[in-house]
Amino acid sequence: MTLGTLVSFLQFSRSFNQPISQLSQQLNSIIMAIAGAERIFGLLDEEPEKDGGYVKLVNARYDEKGNLTEVPDRTGMWTWKHYHKADNTTTYQPMQGDVVFGHVDFGYTEDKEILHDIEIFAKPGQKVAFVGATGAGKTTITNLINRFYDVQDGKIRYDGININKIRKDDLRHSLGLVLQDTHLFTGTVMDNIRYGKLDAAEEEVIQAAKLANAHEFIMKLPDGYQTELKGSGNSLSQGQRQLMAIARVAVADPPVLILDEATSSIDTRTEKIV
Ligand SMILES: Nc1ncnc2c1ncn2[C@@H]1O[C@H](COP(=O)(O)OP(=O)(O)OP(=O)(O)O)[C@@H](O)[C@H]1O
Ligand SMILES: [Mg+2]
Known part of the structure; x- marks a missing residue:
């Protein structure tokens, strides 16, 4: 074999191999994309939760005659609204949390x-x-x-x-739930607590944080309530995150509160205060 034949053989074999390896690389990304698409469509096809409930929870107020009436704005007084199909009437019953x-x-x-x-x-x-x-x-x-x-x-x-x-x-909506592991979102401390009640005023948020005994540590953060939290709040300790979750539920002020080991990472003294 001459040197010229060898060089041209190597060159030809390279140009023959290149498209094959490119093809297999692209096949790889296509397969990965198909696997991803399968999950996305699986989620899109997920059946919505079935809900046969018809009793609603509304804000109410006692009118001059002492009857419960439904009002659109938040009164802090929750009422069950029953619609009776049989005789087409609606009755109201104050919520108690029993x-x-x-x-x-x-x-x-x-x-x-x-x-x-x-x-x-x-x-x-x-x-x-x-x-x-x-x-x-x-x-x-x-x-x-x-x-x-x-x-x-x-x-x-x-x-x-x-x-x-x-x-x-x-x-x-009527149940406040605080679990052992809390989820914080990227955003300020203020916004994170406000998730409990989206239209809460700043004073309400601060009041709730005080109730949860979180106010003290929040004031020690670099920007107080305006401190930005990132990555699910990993700049806070486990216990501080739990206090935030308790503040969040305190601002929502639901009639029934469920705590599932919500204070597991909080020291005994703080837990007692909470
Ligand atoms: N999603 C699930 N699917 C199937 N079994 C489950 C599921 N969740 C819990 N279980 C089972 O139900 C039982 C009760 O679990 P549960 O979480 O209520 O316990 P727990 O009393 O809260 O315990 P812990 O003190 O560890 O929190 C356990 O035996 C568990 O294996
Ligand atoms: Mg449990």
């Missing part, structure tokens, strides 16, 4: 029952605590009140109304 579980059975899967014949109640103004072993079903009970899952047997009543009849949106 939760009753009656003979509730529940399991995440058919074959494994987690809660069996549970009977518990919380009267308005009452504080109820669940103590139990890990995996006993404490979080499960809170998931049922929110209707993240439906009970298999028995009934949950909220102010005497079966929660299946309450619109999910309204039901969840």
